[in-house]
Amino acid sequence: MVSSTVEQSDKHYVDPFRFTGPASAAWKKLRANIASSKGASIIAESETYLYAEFSSGLFGFVDDVEFAIDEKAGVIHARSSSRLGIDDLGVNRKRIERIRYALLIG
Secondary structure, three states, X not given: OEEOOOOOOOOOEOOOEEOOOOHHHHHHHHHHHHHOOOOXXXXXXXXXXXEEEEEOOOOXXXXXXXXXXXXXXXXXXXXXXXXXXXXXXXXXXXXXXXXXXXXXXX
């Protein structure tokens, strides 16, 4: 599990996604990235919140991934968590960092 809303000293902390420019553009870019991600299904969304499930290809494990935009702060908060098991072998952190990278270069 990783989250941008836990204390920075927590081992599960991950930086939120920072954006400049219109929040709507950042949100649209994030949504498009999630929608095109392998194994992802968007379950719920609004103008400020997105919940998706990511299924692994081999075993079909499902991870819950959430994003919430804070327009005033210029960030998108992220949380990614496995439904089963204690140790996710870094999968959730890698997913969030992969999405961050795609948003930066896209």
